[in-house]
Amino acid sequence: MAELTNLETKLGEVIGLAMAAQVAIDRISKLDPPPDLAKQMKQMRSEAAAAEKGGTDLAGTFDGKKSKILAEARTVKQKGGEMLKTYLDRDSDILDGMEFMTMAEAGEVGHWSVLGEMNKTARHAGVRELVKVQLPIQKRHLKDVSAASVQLAAKEDPNAEA
Numbered sequence: 367m368a369e370l371t372n373l374e375t376k377l378g379e380v381i382g383l384a385m386a387a388q389v390a391i392d393r394i395s396k397l398d399p400p401p402d403l404a405k406q407m408k409q410m411r412s413e414a415a416a417a418e419k420g421g422t423d424l425a426g427t428f429d430g431k432k433s434k435i436l437a438e439a440r441t442v443k444q445k446g447g448e449m450l451k452t453y454l455d456r457d458s459d460i461l462d463g464m465e466f467m468t469m470a471e472a473g474e475v476g477h478w479s480v481l482g483e484m485n486k487t488a489r490h491a492g493v494r495e496l497v498k499v500q501l502p503i504q505k506r507h508l509k510d511v512s513a514a515s516v517q518l519a520a521k522e523d524p525n526a527e528a
């Protein structure tokens with residue numbers, strides 16, 4: 367099978383990050399988020415699932431490349447899972463979880479931006495459409511998890527023992 371182009375590899379990466387986001391949200395949802403944050407995370411999870419589906423559908427339009435793009439996605443998902451395991455331990459609380467999500471969502475914003483930039487030259491209509499939909503959503507995710515971190519931090523006693 368033909369090797370992936372840089373654009374196709376990037377598409378695999380954003381799909382993998384969307385997969386990893388769902389795994390991270392499932393894990394972090396167990397860290398007792400306040401109800402409004404739990405609700406927000408549920409929506410974020412369904413939007414991550416939609417991003418995975420949109421990316422996967424788009425990958426299917428790349429002739430003969432779909433399975434390689436999805437293999438790339440699974441590799442990224444696995445790396446994301448390892449990062450999650452490294453970052454969170456048994457003592458982690460919801461603030462730690464939101465800090466991890468801030469990194470994860472920043473990663474998604476970064477990768478979708480790169481995919482969009484590469485596509486300025488590649489001019490693939492499907493990629494353009496998907497980036498147009500996903501980049502604002504990922505920026506909103508980043509804003510929301512960052513705001514949630516700060517809100518949780520405001521409730522912590524900085525002088526209490528960790």
Ligand SMILES: [Fe+2]
Nearest residue numbers: 471474504507
């Ligand atoms: Fe996201």
